[in-house]
Amino acid sequence: MKEKIQKLLNELNNLKKNTLISDMHIQFIYLSTKLDILTAKMPINNKMLQPFGYLHGGATMILSESVGSSLSFINIYKKKNINVFNIEISANHIHSIKKGILFSKAKMICKGNTLHVIKIHIYNEKKKIISFCKMTNIIISKKKYDKKN
Template sequence: MRKKIQKLLNELNDLQKNTLINKMQIQFISLSPKLDTLIAKMPINHDIFQPFGYLHGGATMILAESVGSSISFINIKNEKKDNFNVFGIEISANHVRSIKKGILFAKAQIFHKGNTLHFIQVHVYDEKKNIISFCKLTNVIIILKK
């Protein structure tokens, strides 16, 4: 099972080349054996600050949507479906704490997995496990015709 998990994490990290995920230096670091929880990390630096020197809420949203969409991708791929796309169609966040430095983590959990829609909860937190943002993401799964 560990080899399968590591293979999936490697695939996610390889898919990010030449994407915004790569630009934001997001790395997928942990996947649960049930494939229902995915954790990613992102370094905080001046490139993703708002004008007052704190992490921009939009950067937090990029991290949340990246990890949330990726957990849907992993689950659909695991169901052996070919030719599909995952699109985030709604995301919301409550930013509860500001941060200026360190590493940001995002833990995405699927709390509804339908054939067409996935509902994902994402907790964004710092290295001390202080919550930064609570996010909710809705993904639509589009199966492409061959």
Template sequence: MEKKTKKLLNELNNLKKNTLINMMQIQFIFLSIQLDILIAKMPVNHKIFQPFGYIHGGATIILAESVGSSISFINIKNENKEDLNVFSIEISANHIRSIKKKGILFAKAKIFHKGNTLHFIQVNVYDEKKNIISFCKLTNIIIPKK
């Protein structure tokens, strides 16, 4: 892994302190050299199951939105990232498969459009055996901090 991508991954993992991302134990593990693909992982355990014993769809969406927003943060064209905010304004998810056991989920975000104001992201959530769990689409807006 290149020095730049390793530095950006460390930055993302340090930003998550005292956040929902940290509480869900999401860890950013891969960033492509082109900065267009980001992968994160999240443990699956009883804390994120719904009452019927399957993973809660909301937990899957938290993972997808976390990795999707983070890839936008990395791709903000302005070098002064601290002057801009990234907000998800739309997310859709198609849950393909359910999970009923402990393990690890992975989310692979790919940025398809990097405008100055809007970013479009596709996120695939899958298990350790590379079985697709959910397909997600995310739209992020980039706005200046006030």
């Protein structure tokens, strides 16, 4: 089982090449055996700060959506003609932060055939909560999506 989990983490980390996830230096570091929890980390750098020197809320949202969408992806991984799209995300930013490493822990709350609801906690190295988010992902067939576009 450990080998399967490590393989999935490696695949997630390989998929991010040449994407925003890569540009933000997000690394997937933990996946539960039930595939219901995914954790990633992201170092804070100067490009992620707002003009007042604190982490920009948008950077937090990129981390949250990346981990939440990846958790949904892992859960539909074997279905070849399916896409995952985020249709709603909300965040409450509780504490500010200027430097360090952020961790994002996404947990599947509801895993339906067409919708996934995920809660995400963003915290620092001392496990102090920085933000918490809720997101909803839609699971849609590639054929239906391609017809619309």
